[in-house]
Amino acid sequence: RSCTPTEVCSVFPQPSINVMRSITHEAHDYLSFRSHTCGELRPADVGEEVTLCGWVQYLRFDMFHCFKHFILLTYSLCDLPPESVIRVKGTVRLRPDGQENKEMPTGEIEVLAESVEILNVCRKLPFEIKDFVKKSESLRMQYRYLDLRSSQMQYNLRLRSQLVMKMREYLCNVHGFVDVETPTLFKRTPGGAKEFVVPSREPGRFYSLPQSPQQFKQLLMVAGIDRYFQLARCYRDEGSKPDRQPEFTQVDIEMSFVDQAGIRGLIEGLVQYSWPVEKDPVSTPFPCITYEKAMKDYGVDKPDTRFAMKLMDISKTFHNTEIEFLKDALNQPGGCIQNNKGFCVVLVKADGALKSPLNRLMPASAKQQLLQMAQARPGDLLLISAGTQECVRPLLGKLRLQCAELLESSGVAVRDPSAFHFLWVVDFPLFLPKEEDPDQLESAHHPFTAPLPEDAHLLYSLPHKVRGQHYDLVLNGCEIGGGSIRIHKASDQQHVLETILKEDPSLLSHLLEALDSGAPPHGGIALGLDRFLSIIVGAPSIRDVIAFPKSFRGHDLMSRAPDFVSEDELKSYHIAVNWPAGDEGNQEK
Amino acid sequence: RSCTPTEVCSVFPQPSINVMRSITHEAHDYLSFRSHTCGELRPADVGEEVTLCGWVQYLRFDMFHCFKHFILLTYSLCDLPPESVIRVKGTVRLRPDGQENKEMPTGEIEVLAESVEILNVCRKLPFEIKDFVKKSESLRMQYRYLDLRSSQMQYNLRLRSQLVMKMREYLCNVHGFVDVETPTLFKRTPGGAKEFVVPSREPGRFYSLPQSPQQFKQLLMVAGIDRYFQLARCYRDEGSKPDRQPEFTQVDIEMSFVDQAGIRGLIEGLVQYSWPVEKDPVSTPFPCITYEKAMKDYGVDKPDTRFAMKLMDISKTFHNTEIEFLKDALNQPGGCIQNNKGFCVVLVKADGALKSPLNRLMPASAKQQLLQMAQARPGDLLLISAGTQECVRPLLGKLRLQCAELLESSGVAVRDPSAFHFLWVVDFPLFLPKEEDPDQLESAHHPFTAPLPEDAHLLYSLPHKVRGQHYDLVLNGCEIGGGSIRIHKASDQQHVLETILKEDPSLLSHLLEALDSGAPPHGGIALGLDRFLSIIVGAPSIRDVIAFPKSFRGHDLMSRAPDFVSEDELKSYHIAVNWPAGDEGNQEK
Structure with a gap:
């Protein structure tokens, strides 16, 4: 006649209801069919009439006793496939002596069910949702909605949401940043080989999906926004490179009237503020070494200092x-x-x-x-x-x-798996010799980075000796962010583009004009959110912190994207497919 | 020897520093060059040494006195073009008797400048940044970074950021919603004429930019996320329609174990919680009328009830x-x-x-x-x-x-311009006769909407009589949101797609499979953020609440997107442009 809710209903639907209750002082969840979530009840709730909703989990032999009672009230619940959805109404009571489960927060109580309603029956699934079942990557991707029910993926996505929320609180509420959305349909960067194109309905004209909001964030500083941030969706077409995500998210930040120390201080505060409470706190400031020292001591510009x-x-x-x-x-x-x-x-x-x-x-x-x-x-x-x-x-x-x-x-402890070593790397060279033509210089990062003040005079004499005001944030040997103080004077920017990099400055005329229209000194940074989170949760791939990632080859295995589009549908975009010789048969429709 | 900061520096860089100070109890802005923002100083700060940064505003004749003193300390400041960027160090003191400006929050004080540094000189601008200067739309778009300096655009963007932040607090912190990002590179909807295509590097295969995360939000409910939200970037290719924004933002929400009343209550709370403090508060619940009543009384499904x-x-x-x-x-x-x-x-x-x-x-x-x-x-x-x-x-x-x-x-007061009339419209027909073939039915909104429980039996007999669990949120006669309780049983969804709508259900096989894998009852809503904000700030167009909107014709007038892409760059995507006859000369490169 009774059932323990955490056994009948799986424990994953546990949004932060405790937070809600402490804020609203409401005993019941007035928005939903349920009165409580499955993981929420405690001995203090004994005697309360409750309504619970959730998924039926596997029936373990030692739970049979409970379920037998259950069956007396409902029909055929024993035959109900796992992962079916039910609603249970009943009264909370203490579990009988000896049946408590001290391992679970809900393990001291059970619910005397008065009614059970089947909301949806689950068909036979392609795999059981047990965390210890090792599924193949492609099966996980194809049935992502089942994979996401695992407690690890639930933790990853919920942590992502919470961490991002804390970041926003820190930036908006503590430091007066303005959350500004920038366009993703933009102009193609000349030679931007990694930019997806998007055909428009004007013959031959294409938008482009930008790799970052770099130009927009600088223009926002010229616009007097003063402190900008955005959780920005970015796109990168890495072609045949394996393990690519064509879209990813960066925490994009730009500030006016700031120097390197200001940006570093901001980011250290941001990480500290948003850091998961269940982890050891992060201490600041983060160590900071020069590029030269990183190369000398570690042979790499993103040293693992663990x-x-x-x-x-x-x-x-x-x-x-x-x-x-x-x-x-x-x-x-x-x-x-x-x-x-x-x-x-x-x-x-x-x-x-x-x-x-x-x-x-x-x-x-x-x-x-x-x-x-x-x-x-x-x-x-x-x-x-x-x-x-x-x-x-x-x-x-x-x-x-x-x-x-x-x-x-071989079992030798080298790095503490629970340690998080943040590190700033600074004083990168501003330009590097081009691989294909070492007499020519190219930007080490991008052409908008300002030189170190003490190297600024070399920009016009020995540009290859100039160090830039670029900084990388490294965590456990992974680069999780990078940024710079930008060039804010049009004449300097023009010199870098035209004289040093031999690029056509007219392609960036709008940026040059903007710098000439009262651009304040400014700088910023972008953090790779997916990579940062995957390190925090210890995931082997960023796919484990993205709800619906693309496969290793850039495919969506659930919906089968990218897919063929009919010739007819392409007509309004004035494009046609150039089928490689002998490949035309591949077109499915 | 003194200058009034709000006259020397324009007042727009005013992030919510007051909020910051009340949280951190710090007297100085430790991240920036400045100690205070220009709009922040008050008589209580008299005697304090301050550093201010900002833009030089137009020199008015009656300000000449102040500036003359200023010039004694610096060179040629009088010749400095307006909108140039300076840093002023000095001491705060009260303005002399009779020179106070009670209209301005900073009007009682001035700064005795000890040094002025020119950070950037502004060239001659294409237009002055005065709010009363009426600029043409195309000039505003071309020099958007100047247009954004106007106090109205600063207000709009800052309000947008604050409102969105409050929405997030309400959803995440008060109601346990999980902020989940969903992909924008997705599979093309069959016949999705309004979806942009994105060529991949596999011949003939395209991604598509989705019009909304509809499928993903439902899959997240199947995945046990329980309460999802996202500020989602959406794409719609409206071709030759004027005044289109190819990308826009919606507040996208989905909940499990919820009915219409639950969603409506959530949204009413959301609007109330995030409503700008400077406006009259919004009272809830919002009035609710049926589609039939709306048509009968107002002749439209989005009545202006002002x-x-x-x-x-x-x-x-x-x-x-x-x-x-x-x-x-x-x-x-x-x-x-x-x-x-x-x-x-x-x-x-x-x-x-x-x-x-x-x-x-x-x-x-x-x-x-x-x-x-x-x-x-x-x-x-x-x-x-x-x-x-x-x-x-x-x-x-x-x-x-x-x-x-x-x-x-003609000057007759009909509608109060400061009034905000929210209204729910419910009980829409689930299906409508197709315009081109009235014997055929099509979804009034989309095929995932569940019927009203009392009409559910008609789904199998008289589908044209079925009312759907769809709801629209209307504000001052504009539809600002819409949503529904979804079909959560695969058999019902299959019936709607196959038997009623005569569509090929295999194209949505992943959704049907998901519904069969323990889908909870669920429903959601999407609010059009751009439209909602434009009504709140009283803007004539959503372009006024978007930082970098596209023009009336869908162009970015600043960077000139969409633009031509070379044949060579298109090769890796296996596409070629079909030039309309006689149009080939248009190709610029």
């Missing part, structure tokens, strides 16, 4: 070496020898002696110096690489991460 | 009439005579006699009855129309609105 194993320049040790490949490397301009991992392996044996192909080539003093510099102890492995800094550092940087993974896969 | 002048059926008066056109109308099936405005004009003269072509055709008793029914007084005008209800009602409905406009343009 573990040490830093790179070390040991050129001094081999200053007078006779070892050919090391000598050659040191004789190159910018040549160095870095100790961490790499080409040459040195194992420190239990007796302190070295086991290495280099062993017999190194004088004792050099060995001594090496062990001292590296603070190497018996059992340690030294990896030595030689060459130009540009080659050696990234190589050792990658090896450093692979070593950490290798050690962890 | 004024009466209701339609009235006066068939009774002319029951035995000999007037030919009235007799003919009454003899038709569904024929009626409605009194308000229309074909035949009746003026009530000062002596109570009628002036009308009908006058000599009507017996005295009929005249008496007519005046009584219409409660007509001397000077009133009666407009009489006869025919089928389907013709007469919409005709008189339009005339009613035109009469109100005509009267208002």
Whole structure:
């Protein structure tokens, strides 16, 4: 005659009703059929008449007793397939002695059911909704609405909503930011190979889906909006690259009358304010290192600082070496020898002696110096690489991460999985040599970044030496955000575009005109929300924090998008499909 | 030696710093170059050292005195073009006796400037930023970043941000809604003529930009999200229709275990909670009338209830009439005579006699009855129309609105411009005869709306008689929202799609499968945010509440989108432009 609600109804529909109750002081959920959510009842509610709605979960053998009573009141509930939807009316009472479940917040009570109504019967599902059932990625995507019922996905989406809400409170209510929506149907960036095109009804004319609201956020500063933010949908057509999401979300921020320290302070406050309460609090300010230091110590511009194993320049040790490949490397301009991992392996044996192909080539003093510099102890492995800094550092940087993974896969604790290491990386070069033509410069990030004030004079003499006011936010070795103080004077912007980058400035004439119309000094940042959340919840992919992601190949497996569109439907857009030779048969309609 | 900040710097950069100060209790704005915003200082700040940043406004003759002092400290400030950007450091002091400006919140103080720094010089602008300067729409759009500096546009965008923030607080924090982002690259709806297509890199396959997240919101209910909302960007390609915005924003809401009353209560609370504090409060519940009543009384399904002048059926008066056109109308099936405005004009003269072509055709008793029914007084005008209800009602409905406009343009107060009349319209027909084939039915709104419970049995016998659980929210005669309780059983949905609408249900197989996988009863609504805001701020167009709207013709006049894309860039999407004959010369690149 009784049923325990958390067993009859699955526990996932638990919106933050406690929050609601504390705000409205209402005992009942007046908007819904139900009086309470399934996870909400407690011993304090004993005696209360309640109405619950939810999904039937698997009938466990040890629950049979409860269900038998239930069946006396209703027909065939035992035959009701799991995941069917029911409404139960009844009275809350304490569970009989010995039947409490201390593991569950609702485990001390049960509901004496007076009526059960079947709201919808569930057909046989393609898989059971149990978290321990490992489903294939494609099955999860095809039946995403079932996959989302898992407690992990419920947690991820609800945390996303809460975190975003806290971010908005911080920006709008605490710091006076204005939430402004910017268009996603925009003009194509010349050469913007990663921008989706959208045909219009005017022959040959296309909109473009922008990769970020960069131009709009700067124009809003010119417009006197002062402090702008937006949770902005961005688009990137990565073509054949695997694991791509053609659309993603960034927390987009821009401020007037601000410097780097102001933006960094804002973001540190934002992260701290929105950080999930169930995690250890984040301490601020975040450490900050230069690009040069990041490359020197970690061989990468987004270091994972959860573990040490830093790179070390040991050129001094081999200053007078006779070892050919090391000598050659040191004789190159910018040549160095870095100790961490790499080409040459040195194992420190239990007796302190070295086991290495280099062993017999190194004088004792050099060995001594090496062990001292590296603070190497018996059992340690030294990896030595030689060459130009540009080659050696990234190589050792990658090896450093692979070593950490290798050690962890062998059970050695290298990184604390619950640790969150934030890091600012600053003082990036403003321009880099183009890969295809190293005499030409291109923007390291984008052409709107201002130079460091102390390097500004070099913009007109030695642009390749200029460091930019760009900053990246790194979390556990992933870049989760980046931004810059922008150029706010039209003449500087024109010089960068025309003289340094050899681009046609007329394509950005509206931005140049805007900078000439009383543009305030301004800067901003964009945080990759999907990546940030996936790190917080420990998800292997950003697909796990997006409600309806695209598959690895950019497909929606549920609705089967992208799909064929009839020739006729394309006519109003004045376009036709160029079928690759022999592929025409593929067209389904 | 002194300057008044609100005169030197324009007053628009005023984010809600007061809110910030009351929350953080910080006297200074630690993120920015400035210590205060220009509009923030008060007599209580006298003696304080401040740093202000802002735009130079027009130098009025009566301000010359102040500026002269200013010039003593800086060079050539008098020549500085308006809208240039400066930073002023100085000390707050009271204005001298007689120079106070009681009209301005900052009008009692001024700043004794110690230094002025020019941050950016403004070139000659295409127009002055004064609110009384009437600019052409195209000039406003081309230089939107200047147009946005006007106090009206600053108010509109800041109000939009605040209103949306309050909505989020209400939904997330008060009612436990989950903010979920849904994809905008989706599968094309078959026959979805208003959906933009987005070519993918797979030959012939296209994504589509959806008109609303309708399918996703229902799938989220199946997924157990329970309460979903999103400020959703939606797309609609209205082709050659004028005054279109190809993208717009809706407040998208869906709930499980809810009925119509629940959704209505939620929205009434939402509007009340987010309503601007400077407006008269909104009282709830909103009045609610049926579609039938709306058509009968107002001749339209979105009545402007700010004024009466209701339609009235006066068939009774002319029951035995000999007037030919009235007799003919009454003899038709569904024929009626409605009194308000229309074909035949009746003026009530000062002596109570009628002036009308009908006058000599009507017996005295009929005249008496007519005046009584219409409660007509001397000077009133009666407009009489006869025919089928389907013709007469919409005709008189339009005339009613035109009469109100005509009267208002002649200075007669008909509608209170500061009044906000919310109204629910319910009990719409679920299906309507197709215009091109009246024997065929089509959905009045969309095929997912559930029938009224009392009409549900008619779904299988007399579908054209079924009323739907659809509701529209009307504000001052504009539809600002609409929604419904959805069909949650797959068998009902299949019947509607296949048997009633004659559509191919396989195209929505993923939705049908989802309904069969334990879909809870659910319903929702979508509010048109742009329209809602434009009514609140009294703007003539939704362009005035959108930061970067498209022009009347769907163009971005600032960046010139949509624009031509080279043949080469289209190659990776396997499409080519079909140039209309003789139009190829138009291609610019």
